[in-house]
Amino acid sequence: xxxxxxxxxxxxxxxxxxxxxxxxxxxxxxxxxxxxxxxxxxxxxxxxxxxxxxxxxxxxxxxxxxxxxxxxxxxxxxxxxxxxxxxxxxxxxxxxxxxxxxxxxxxxxxxxxxxxxxxxxxxxxxxxxxxxxxxxxxxxxxxxxxxxxxxxxxxxxxxxxxxxxxxxxxxxxxxxxxxxxxxxxxxxxxxxxxxxxxxxxxxxxxxxxxxxxxxxxxxxxxxxxxxxxxxxxxxxxxxxxxxxxxxxxxxxxxxxxxxxxxxxxxxxxxxxxxxxxxxxxxxxxxxxxxxxxxxxxxxxxxxxxxxxxxxxxxxxxxxxxxxxxxxxxxxxxxxxxxxxxxxxxxxxxxxxxxxxxxxxxxxxxxxxxxxxxxxxxxxxxxxxxxxxxxxxxxxxxxxxxxxxxxxxxxxxxxxxxxxxxxxxxxxxxxxxxxxxxxxxxxxxxxxxxxxxxxxxxxxxxxxxxxxxxxxxxxxxxxxxxxxxxxxxxxxxxxxxxxxxx
Numbered sequence: 480x481x482x483x484x485x486x487x488x489x490x491x492x493x494x495x496x497x498x499x500x501x502x503x504x505x506x507x508x509x510x511x512x513x514x515x516x517x518x519x520x521x522x523x524x525x526x527x528x529x530x531x532x533x534x535x536x537x538x539x540x541x542x543x544x545x546x547x548x549x550x551x552x553x554x555x556x557x558x559x560x561x562x563x564x565x566x567x568x569x570x571x572x573x574x575x576x577x578x579x580x581x582x583x584x585x586x587x588x589x590x591x592x593x594x595x596x597x598x599x600x601x602x603x604x605x606x607x608x609x610x611x612x613x614x615x616x617x618x619x620x621x622x623x624x625x626x627x628x629x630x631x632x633x634x635x636x637x638x639x640x641x642x643x644x645x646x647x648x649x650x651x652x653x654x655x656x657x658x659x660x661x662x663x664x665x666x667x668x669x670x671x672x673x674x675x676x677x678x679x680x681x682x683x684x685x686x687x688x689x690x691x692x693x694x695x696x697x698x699x700x701x702x703x704x705x706x707x708x709x710x711x712x713x714x715x716x717x718x719x720x721x722x723x724x725x726x727x728x729x730x731x732x733x734x735x736x737x738x739x740x741x742x743x744x745x746x747x748x749x750x751x752x753x754x755x756x757x758x759x760x761x762x763x764x765x766x767x768x769x770x771x772x773x774x775x776x777x778x779x780x781x782x783x784x785x786x787x788x789x790x791x792x793x794x795x796x797x798x799x800x801x802x803x804x805x806x807x808x809x810x811x812x813x814x815x816x817x818x819x820x821x822x823x824x825x826x827x828x829x830x831x832x833x834x835x836x837x838x839x840x841x842x843x844x845x846x847x848x849x850x851x852x853x854x855x856x857x858x859x860x861x862x863x864x865x866x867x868x869x870x871x872x873x874x875x876x877x878x879x880x881x882x883x884x885x886x887x888x889x890x891x892x893x894x895x896x897x898x899x900x901x902x903x904x905x906x907x908x909x910x911x912x913x914x915x916x917x918x919x920x921x922x923x924x925x926x927x928x929x930x931x932x933x934x935x936x937x938x939x940x941x942x943x944x945x946x947x948x949x950x951x952x953x954x955x956x957x958x959x960x961x962x963x964x965x966x967x968x969x970x971x972x973x974x975x976x977x978x979x980x
Contacts, residue, residue, distance in 0.1 A: 481503070481668075483538070487499070487536035489531065500689065500692070504636065508668060511687070512673070512687055513673060514898075515901065519692040527558065528554075558635070567613050569613045603660065605653075620650075643673070711899075724913055728789075730752055733749060758947070759936045760921065788806065809878075825848040857872050857879065893909065926958050933950045945961060
């Protein structure tokens with residue numbers, strides 16, 4: 480199926496999200512849509528799939544003009560989208576989520592639906608338990624479920640919006656193999672929306688680059704990375720310098736802590752993090768690292784051991800005490816855990832002010848919101864609803880909501896969904912906090928990010944915490960062995976982190 484977007488315009492007030500965008504998606508190809516955060520990529524794809532209506536322009540499918548008033552109309556024409564945040568019902572089972580798209584009858588045919596789910600799962604080597612609750616699935620498995628649902632609905636054009644955000648390396652490899660199978664063997668069209676140059680280079684046949692809502696260029700792949708960077712940002716990007724900071728006294732002390740959950744129990748965890756130190760955490764999704772981080776933030780209860788901040792035990796203290804001790808936690812799921820749908824940026828900053836007056840001074844709140852928006856380069860206004868922002872700008876808002884003085888900053892995937900320039904900017908802000916004495920612990924699926932910014936790295940495997948290793952004493956290959964539960968292979972420990980980066 481061939482899709483043409485011709486001179487597409489979409490405005491939100493004074494913001495020109497798409498300003499005359501044209502691109503062609505050929506049948507049987509993987510077309511990359513590349514651009515920095517806020518470039519208009521997601522808006523363009525939402526216009527294509529009926530989530531939003533275009534202000535002007537033309538959409539053609541196989542040469543015929545079309546206009547979609549809803550995603551249901553788009554999928555009836557064979558166009559479906561996998562969004563950055565999974566659109567499912569976590570409390571329902573896998574089969575029920577599948578049937579919601581596959582069978583719209585009052586009493587669906589569960590046996591036929593299960594057969595169809597298993598048939599598609601076998602074809603694409605997705606191992607999903609029909610009776611499992613979606614809450615028990617990893618992000619990668621939830622993506623697999625949505626892909627199967629789109630295929631069951633007859634999608635011939637599948638759009639994926641930042642699909643590798645927050646998934647593990649093996650899940651990414653499986654996803655890429657599936658997309659290549661869809662394009663090569665089944666002649667379906669795939670649109671891969673991303674800001675990650677190396678992934679577009681690895682996967683795509685052709686790429687269109689957006690900047691500030693306009694097309695800055697198109698290229699057949701392979702294409703030099705330097706060319707793509709110039710098209711994305713209008714200039715080359717210098718590497719971020721990572722200054723050395725002398726570590727102070729211990730801030731976080733975890734001694735033999737056991738954190739239970741219904742899926743996994745993480746036992747006997749031990750870690751000491753000093754003032755000004757950055758510790759990275761690696762591991763396959765669901766290996767226990769998130770449980771550990773949430774326990775350090777006071778969001779999960781431990782059944783054994785001890786957690787102390789600046790020498791003061793907080794093992795069984797309420798979350799409020801952790802906040803009072805100067806601890807902040809940034810979750811990976813921005814809209815479900817970090818931000819509040821329906822609230823403006825001003826309202827978010829007013830809520831985050833724990834020491835403010837009993838009655839909110841809205842004028843002061845709007846002023847603070849405007850100042851934070853400017854300082855953190857958020858593309859939005861004080862009155863903007865937070866859900867209207869791009870994923871990268873939502874991440875900037877989360878950082879802007881942090882208190883100025885922190886003892887310990889705990890983060891899941893701090894640059895999740897961010898382009899290269901935005902990622903560098905985020906780490907500039909984080910490293911500045913480190914120089915003020917803040918201890919930082921972060922989870923990342925990006926091994927290069929761990930090696931570049933962490934002083935030490937902790938790997939979790941199957942609910943077990945491995946001994947920390949110095950980032951300068953390991954490599955991407957060495958971390959890969961540890962994440963897989965194996966001893967580093969011969970030569971994996973030789974050379975510094977920058978030899979492999």
